[in-house]
Amino acid sequence: MFDLEKIYSKNASNMRKSVIRELLKLTQQPDIISFAGGLPAPETFPVEDLRQAADRVFTNSPMKALQYGTTEGDAELKAELIKFEQRQGMKLGADNLLIVSASQQALDMMPKIFLDPGDYVIAGRPTYVGTIQAIQSYQGKILGIPFSPENDGFDLVELEKRYERARRDGRRIKYIYVIPDFQNPSGICWSLAKRKALLEFAYRENLLIVEDAPYREIRFIGEHIPSLYLLDQAGEDRGIVINLKTFSKILIPGARVGWIIARPEIIGKLVIAKQAMDLCTNVFTQCWLAEYLKTGKIYEVIEKTCGLYRDKRNHMVKMFEKHMPKRWDLTWTEPEGGLFLWISLPKYIDTDQMIHKAVAEKVAYVVGSAFYFDQPEHNAMRINFSYSSMGKIEEGVKRLAKVITAEIDAHEAGPRGQTSVEGV
């Protein structure tokens, strides 16, 4: 057989395997406590209501649900989603919506329709690994912007500085990618002031904003802050925000259904792209979710999920306070929503190295370096609090604290001590 590497496209050669999905395989041994995944808590899945909704599809509209559907998405599901979004103040028509095979497909479509090889996207440092992968698979690049020390959004001084430098260097920047609500991986939620400032920046520089909002409804502390999409719509209404939503975190991920909200011209282009990608999203599932949404019970599920995650997040933070070494250079975010904490460790700890020790102690996390397009930080990790039970959270944090403490002790004992720990 000839050399496949010579046949692959540059896109393919540029693709990077998902560290997370590889880690997930590693951590599927039952005795490992894994804080690595991004899995919602299965106890929030409304199994019986979903079963009944599916059954109604088989009774009422099987021939529609089992047949091909339109690329734009099922009209009934879209009508239900318009009602859902209206509760947060968004005004949408059917031509503002495209049903997609969950957020990751939307994240793949953005570089597909906007990026030529070498083009740039502005995004956080760190940012969601699936976004990095999608951009890389089209040979796009990321201009990374660090977050402010207040954890309220981008560091705006850095944004201006890095943007200016990139422009001076002739970089083509196509859009800004942000997760304003409880960012993956950091848990950071953007303040209203920072949201407005980002919108102004985008207006001034003629940039689109891709607002990825899978965790938006999963706020368990504090008040909702308007989305960038709504701020634009209720303000200058320039239509520069593309909003990405999904059922994965607010209902079930196994349905693989999400929706893109944008101005009709952009939706139109995305429809053409999607025709060539998969013709249409799973039709049966669209009908099924439309049936489920008609019951109005999703709001109860979201409320229950928020309550559960609040308890888990509080428990995890408490366990961190109880078990972790107390040091100025060991910190964690305390998010008001979402599924993740972000832990920053002393500079000399390399979480890429430490993961093997953690797995040996039967606890897993995602290495922080996975969330950087370039020049990764190595002294951080992402921790999921939604999936594990309360008991496992305590035990897992204990194990993690033990591993981290050993790293710190080894370092402080000097080279000899460090060698000894490594050698054991």
Next chain:
Amino acid sequence: MFDLEKIYSKNASNMRKSVIRELLKLTQQPDIISFAGGLPAPETFPVEDLRQAADRVFTNSPMKALQYGTTEGDAELKAELIKFEQRQGMKLGADNLLIVSASQQALDMMPKIFLDPGDYVIAGRPTYVGTIQAIQSYQGKILGIPFSPENDGFDLVELEKRYERARRDGRRIKYIYVIPDFQNPSGICWSLAKRKALLEFAYRENLLIVEDAPYREIRFIGEHIPSLYLLDQAGEDRGIVINLKTFSKILIPGARVGWIIARPEIIGKLVIAKQAMDLCTNVFTQCWLAEYLKTGKIYEVIEKTCGLYRDKRNHMVKMFEKHMPKRWDLTWTEPEGGLFLWISLPKYIDTDQMIHKAVAEKVAYVVGSAFYFDQPEHNAMRINFSYSSMGKIEEGVKRLAKVITAEIDAHEAGPRGQTSVEGV
């Protein structure tokens, strides 16, 4: 708002709207008899068995089915598909299979991992429009090969000639794309000799073959001919064939589930690509179809479907013989399987123009030109026989014959007559 056209990628600017999907919208008026779609007959959907299979998923494994799954695909579904393929003699392991969101996703993945802008794929003239769209969306190109007068596969003399010329012109050719069983749009089935010859050609020139086989099981006349994948596996076993399958034509399209069969190295690369595209295919649906396959009833569905399509195809051919003008330059294929006939009309008839007259007469087809990457033929059309009822087939063919007869009469009456027809 700034000019979106300036922001779109070259990929996006190169995307072409699906003529078929646009036509489908046009023809959704209930009084139109549409031969335009590629829809399977809904009366073949085993609704009650599918309902029970879905219900078993809710009872037995809801937490797995509603959660995220692996990118590679559900292990139980893969095990069932391996058994399914074994009945045709294929020997497969789990690492030869990737579950995808139906064939169109597979068709999108091929140019994604193999084509750089300007790279070529060898494909039929005509060929499946969704493949053309996918290749265009990565700025790939197609080296079109006409079929032999015997309708038994490519014209091999033309293949050699066009391939040589393309090589001489410095074209980079990455793979051969074929639909050996009942091609869309022509209905052509490749003979065993032509299959072997194509394999030899690919061996000699170090080319991969993408064998798209959505209609393979829908053979209603004659004997199955081994797939290219099997011919390679049972022969020199060089692993150069990538086989694409789907449930869309043999069970239901609404599930949007297909599978790619290939050597493990290629599957591995496709898994990385898919991670960035949609993480995984609809998990619930995978579990549901696995449950359904366990019943073994899919073989009855396929048999029933083949019987029904045989009757419809025979009826349609009879109606063509009865109603169409009898001329040497008006011919149709008589396929032994699949869903489509291909009609060739006198050279002076432009089916792109004629479609408006057809729709006015309440009958629709797909314009032949949609199935060409470049230099389209304009005097052909694709006709679907799987979807319409027997009664509608007769009435639709009558209407179509009327429109075609009017075109011929107008042409033969000379310019004056033509003006008169156009003017009415």
